[in-house]
Amino acid sequence: MYAVMKRVFLIICLCLLLPYPLISEDKNAVYVINIDGAINPIVAKYIEKSISRASESGAQCLIIQLDTPGGLDTSMRNIVKAMENSSVPVIVYVSPSGARAASAGVIVTLASHIAAMAPGTNIGAAHPVNIGGQQVDKDMRAKIENDAVAYIKGLALKHGRNADWAEKAVRKSVSITAEEALSLKVINYIAPDLTNLLQKIDGKEVKVKDQKIRLATKNAPLKNIDMSMKENFLNTLSDPNFAYILLMIGMWGIFFELSNPGAIFPGVIGGISLILAFVAFQTLPINYAGAFLILLGIIFFIAEIKVTSYGLLAVAGTICLGLGSIMLFESPEPFLRVSWKVILPAVIATGGFFTFALTMAIRAQMVQPTTGAQGLIGEIGVARSRLSPGGEGKIFLHGEFWNAISDDPVEEGEKVKVVAVDRLKVRVKKLENP
Numbered sequence: 001m002y003a004v005m006k007r008v009f010l011i012i013c014l015c016l017l018l019p020y021p022l023i024s025e026d027k028n029a030v031y032v033i034n035i036d037g038a039i040n041p042i043v044a045k046y047i048e049k050s051i052s053r054a055s056e057s058g059a060q061c062l063i064i065q066l067d068t069p070g071g072l073d074t075s076m077r078n079i080v081k082a083m084e085n086s087s088v089p090v091i092v093y094v095s096p097s098g099a100r101a102a103s104a105g106v107i108v109t110l111a112s113h114i115a116a117m118a119p120g121t122n123i124g125a126a127h128p129v130n131i132g133g134q135q136v137d138k139d140m141r142a143k144i145e146n147d148a149v150a151y152i153k154g155l156a157l158k159h160g161r162n163a164d165w166a167e168k169a170v171r172k173s174v175s176i177t178a179e180e181a182l183s184l185k186v187i188n189y190i191a192p193d194l195t196n197l198l199q200k201i202d203g204k205e206v207k208v209k210d211q212k213i214r215l216a217t218k219n220a221p222l223k224n225i226d227m228s229m230k231e232n233f234l235n236t237l238s239d240p241n242f243a244y245i246l247l248m249i250g251m252w253g254i255f256f257e258l259s260n261p262g263a264i265f266p267g268v269i270g271g272i273s274l275i276l277a278f279v280a281f282q283t284l285p286i287n288y289a290g291a292f293l294i295l296l297g298i299i300f301f302i303a304e305i306k307v308t309s310y311g312l313l314a315v316a317g318t319i320c321l322g323l324g325s326i327m328l329f330e331s332p333e334p335f336l337r338v339s340w341k342v343i344l345p346a347v348i349a350t351g352g353f354f355t356f357a358l359t360m361a362i363r364a365q366m367v368q369p370t371t372g373a374q375g376l377i378g379e380i381g382v383a384r385s386r387l388s389p390g391g392e393g394k395i396f397l398h399g400e401f402w403n404a405i406s407d408d409p410v411e412e413g414e415k416v417k418v419v420a421v422d423r424l425k426v427r428v429k430k431l432e433n434p
Contacts, residue, residue, distance in 0.1 A: 030198065030220045031062045039071025039079070039104045040284075042235045048082040050225045051090060059223070060215055061089040061206075063194070064112070067096075070103025072285070073128065080111045080155065089113040089206040089213060093197055094121045094178070102126070106169055111155045113206045115187040116197050117178035123186065124175025126152065126166075145170065162186050194222070234279075240329045243280035244338045248346045250274030251298050258302055284329060293324030304354070314354035322347045379418050380431065383410045387428070395428060404428050 031054040035043060047064065054062040083090045092112035094101045097120035101109045106126040109115050117123065128148045148170045156166040162185045168174045181187045191197035202218040227235065236242055253270015257263055281291075300317030307313060325343045381397035387410040395404040395416055403425045410416055416428035 028216070028220050029057070029059050029223045030217055031057070031059045031223050031225055032065065032194070033062070033225050034065045036067045037069075037235070038238070039068055039075050039108070040235070040238045041072070041075050041078075042231055042238055043071070044075040044078040044082075046227055046231050046235075047079050051082045051086045051088070053225060055087045059088055060217060060220055061091055061113075062086070063091045063093055063197075064108075065194075066092050066094050066101055066105055066109065067099035068101060068103075068105040068108075070105055070125075073104065076104035076107055079108055083108075083111050083113075085209070087209060089208055089215065091116065091197075091201070093191070093194070094118060094123060095191075095194075097121060097192075102175070106166075107152050107155065109187070110152060110159065110161055110166060113159065113208060114189070114201055114204065115159075115161070116189040116191050116200075117181060117187050119178055119190060119192055121178050122175055123178075123181050124169050125173045126169040127171070127173040160185075237276060237280040238284060239280075240284055240338050241342045243277050243284060244325065244328065244342055244346070246273045246277040246280065247294065248350075250277055251294075251301075252350075254298070255301055287327050287329065290324045290327030290329070293320045293327065295324075297321035297324060301350075301354070311354070314351075318347065318351040318354065321350055377418055377421065381416050381418065381426075381428065383412050383414050383416055386410065386412050387416075392425070395426070397426070402426050406430065 095118035156163040250273035257267030297320035385393040387393040387406040420427040
C-alpha cells in the first residue's frame with residue numbers, strides 16, 4: 001500500500017511539473033532566447049527571468065537574438081539593469097538577416113557583454129520620442145534627450161564601445177549597417193548564424209561583475225528558453241491593433257446585450273473582451289483623450305437605444321469613435337499606433353450598422369399601419385343601411401359590421417371608403433368610382 005501511494009505521489013508531482021520547461025543544470029550550456037517585436041513590460045520580464053534562470057543553472061552565457069523596432073523606455077531600463085547585474089555574460093545578437101536593433105534596441109545592444117550582428121542587419125535611430133500623447137515643451141525635450149545621451153554613453157564606455165557614435169544615434173537618429181557597426185567599434189562580431197557566432201566567441205574573456213570569465217562555446221549545447229503560454233498571451237495583448245480589436249468587440253458585445261436583455265452570450269463575450277483590452281492598455285502608452293472619446297462614443301450608442309434622436313446620437317457616437325481611435329495610441333512610432341487597416345473597417349462597420357438600423361427604423365415609421373384601428377383607414381366597405389348626412393348607419397368591412405358616419409348621403413349597397421376611426425365608429429365617404 002505504501003509503495004502504491006508513493007508512486008501516485010511521484011506521478012502527481014511529475015504532472016505538476018510538466019507545464020514548466022525542464023532545464024537541466026549544465027554549466028557548459030549556452031542559453032538562447034528570441035525577441036522579435038517591440039520591447040514592452042512583458043518582454044522585459046521574460047528577459048529578466050531568462051537571465052535569472054541562466055545564472056541559477058550556471059550556464060556559460062545567455063544569447064538574446066534581437067529584432068526590434070524599439071519600445072518603452074522603462075522596459076528597456078529594466079532589461080539593462082538585469083543585464084548589468086547578471087552573473088553570466090549576456091550576448092545580444094541582432095539576427096536574422098533583415099533584422100534591426102532600433103531605438104531602445106540600440107541601448108540594449110550596447111549594454112551587452114558581447115554585441116554581434118548578422119549580415120544585412122542595421123542598428124541605430126535611438127532618439128527618444130514622446131509616446132504618451134502629451135505635449136512636451138522644448139526645455140523638457142532637451143532634458144529627456146540629454147538624459148538619454150548620458151545613459152547610452154555611460155553604457156558604451158563601460159563596455160568599450162564607440163561612445164561618440166552612441167551620442168549621434170540619440171541626437172541625430174543615425175543608423176548604420178552591421179559592417180559599419182563593426183568598423184566603428186559599436187559591436188564586436190559579425191556572424192551569419194548562431195553556430196558561427198559560438199565559434200567566434202570561443203575563448204573570449206568577458207568581464208562580468210568585476211570577474212573575468214573565459215567562454216568555451218565552440219561545441220557547447222544550446223538550450224532555448226521559450227516564453228510561457230501566459231507570457232505569449234500577454235505579449236500578444238500588448239499589440240495596439242489586438243488591444244483595439246478587443247475594445248471594439250467588447251463595445252459591440254455590451255451594446256447588443258443592452259439592446260436585447262437576457263441574450264447573455266453578447267454580454268459575456270463583451271465583458272471578457274473589455275477586461276482583456278484594459279489589461280493590454282496597462283502595457284501600452286495610452287492617450288486618455290482618445291480613450292475618453294471612445295467611451296463617449298459608447299455612451300452615445302447605448303443612449304441611441306433608449307432615446308429617439310433620429311440617428312443624431314449614432315452619428316455623434318461614430319464621430320467620437322473615429323477620433324478616439326486615431327488618438328488612442330498617439331505616438332510617432334508606428335509599432336505603438338493602431339493601424340489604419342484596423343481603424344477604418346471598425347469605424348466604417350460601426351457607422352454603417354447604425355446607418356442601416358436608422359434607415360430601417362425611419363422606413364418602419366413611414367409604413368401605413370395594417371393592423372388595429374389605424375389599419376382600417378383607406379379600406380373599402382359596403383353600406384348595409386342608408387347613411388344620411390350626420391346620421392349613423394351600418395357598413396360591412398373586413399367581415400364585420402361597423403357603425404359608420406358619413407357627411408354625404410350613401411345608399412344601401414354602395415361602396416364607401418374609411419377616412420377616420422373614432423373608437424368603435426368609422427367615418428366614411430362615398431366611393432365615387434367604385
